[in-house]
Amino acid sequence: xxxxxxxxxxxxxxSIQELLxxxxxxxxSGFKEMVFEKGSFIIGPNVRILVNGRHYSTLPxxxxxxxxxxxxxxxxxxxxxx
Numbered sequence: 001x002x003x004x005x006x007x008x009x010x011x012x013x014x015s016i017q018e019l020l021x022x023x024x025x026x027x028x029s030g031f032k033e034m035v036f037e038k039g040s041f042i043i044g045p046n047v048r049i050l051v052n053g054r055h056y057s058t059l060p061x062x063x064x065x066x067x068x069x070x071x072x073x074x075x076x077x078x079x080x081x082x
Contacts, residue, residue, distance in 0.1 A: 016049065016056050017041070017063040019073065034077050048076035 011022065021041055024032040037044045043063055049056045051065065052072055059065045067073070 013066050013068070015061075015064050015066055016051065016073070017043070019067060020049075020063075035075070046078035048074075050074035050076070 009019075011019075014022070020035055020043065024035065024041075035044060035047050036042060043049070043056075050073070051059060051067070053074075056062060056065065
């Protein structure tokens with residue numbers, strides 16, 4: 001079973017932070033709760049965000065990195081299991 005979703009967006013120059021806020025507006029409270037700390041737009045510690053295979057925190061501008069055409073963004077929610 002494939003649980004991956006792929007969305008292509010053409011929204012011009014935008015930072016990772018702005019993209020996440022745009023997606024939160026589009027997908028609602030469940031997305032916002034998964035990605036951001038409660039009651040804020042601060043990226044939470046449990047979600048993994050990759051830009052072209054690199055964790056966003058390793059990029060020089062972190063969440064303020066401007067995305068360009070062709071960039072691939074991966075969002076990985078917290079995984080619980082046992």
